[in-house]
Amino acid sequence: MKQYDKKMIVKKSNELIDAGFELSLNESRLILYCVAQILPKQPIKPDEMYFVDAKNFSELFHLDIAGVYKTLKNAMHKLGDRWATVIDKNGDPKEIRWIISRQYFENQGVLGIQFHPEMLPYVSALKKHFTQYDIKFISRMKSSYGIPIYELLTKRRDLKEQTFTIDVLKRKLKLEGRYSAWRDFKRYVIEPAMNDLNNEFGEFDATYKTVKEGRAIVAVTFHYKPRNKSIPLFDKQGNPSSEAPQKRWEEYGYRSAFEFREALELSETHEFDLTDAKEFLKARGKPANK
Structure with missing residues (x-):
């Protein structure tokens, strides 16, 4: 199978990373394929449509081309009834639809989706409080839980360890009321997600440990270490860049990985030499470029 070699960067607001939603694996792939087409400096119109080419999709996600269009069509049909639950500025949950319209071009093997207007602030024109990653890191994942758990971890690459209660994970994955026994939650959620995280093309090497209160398992601690020191960037024209710093952040004079990540985010709106912490x-005290 041909390797899809176009660089595609997913960029989502942290509010959307933390949102609760239930998407199948192919629904997640479809959404991320379209999100990766949104360039940071590209004006977004409310009626903008993003297209999914079945051939390119099959190459990117290493699928047999036979039947891919039908699979995408089924996933897109279900997306019309999918919601993401975000927390608004008052701390109240708000449900937002992912898409508002869909279109099929069967003769060309192409489908199109239009994001719901309320979803656009979470996937476009992001200048701060966002997470970005190369879509190739999730392209080999096989479970519906690997991608959302990966996104939770990659939001804070600098920590290398995060603990989530079982209740928080279930709210995130829309699994409230399911898998009440740890053995079932482990078998159907945690273990498949860990297999996804540790696939040979993934970003992290990851392990986990359980946290107990008495005899009950109440939380999961994920330990993860990026295999590559570079983090995907957009270039100054707003295009996905194949060039990223290859040295460790200490060698550029940064005081912490968190400060380096702050510099990466600032480089989206300011012109400065990313390889020089000074x-x-x-640049941090200057207004953004226009």
Whole structure:
């Protein structure tokens, strides 16, 4: 099978990363394929449509081309009834539809979706509080839980360890009321997600440990370490860049991985030399480029 070699960067607001939603594996792939087409400096119109080419999709996600269009059509049909539950500024849950319309071009093997207008602030024109990653890191995942758990971890790459209660994970994955026994939650959720995280093309090497209160397992601690030191970036024209710093952040003079990540985010709106921490400190006090 041909390797799909176009670089595609997914960029989502942290509110959407933390949102609760239930998507099948192919529904997640479809959404991320379209999100990766949104460039950070590209004006987004409410009626903008994003297209999915079945051939490219099959190459990117390493699927047999036979039947892919039908699979995508079924996934897109279900997306019309999918919601993401975000927390608004008042701390109240708000449900937002992913898409508002869909279109099929069967003769060309192409489908199109239009994001719901209320979803656009969570996937476009993001200048702060966002998470980005190369779509190739999730392209080999096989479970519906691997992608959302990966996104939770990659939101804080600098921590290398995060603990989530079982209740929080279930709210995130829309599994309230299911898998009440740990053995079932482990078998059907945690273990498949860990297999996805540790696939040979993934970003992390990951392990986990359980946290107990008495005899009950109440939380999961994930330990993860990026295999590559570079983090995907957009270039100054707003296009996915194949060039990223290859040295460790200490060698550029940054005081922490968190400060380096802050510099990466600032580089989206400011012109400065990312490989020099002093230039970052100067740029931090300046207004954004217009």
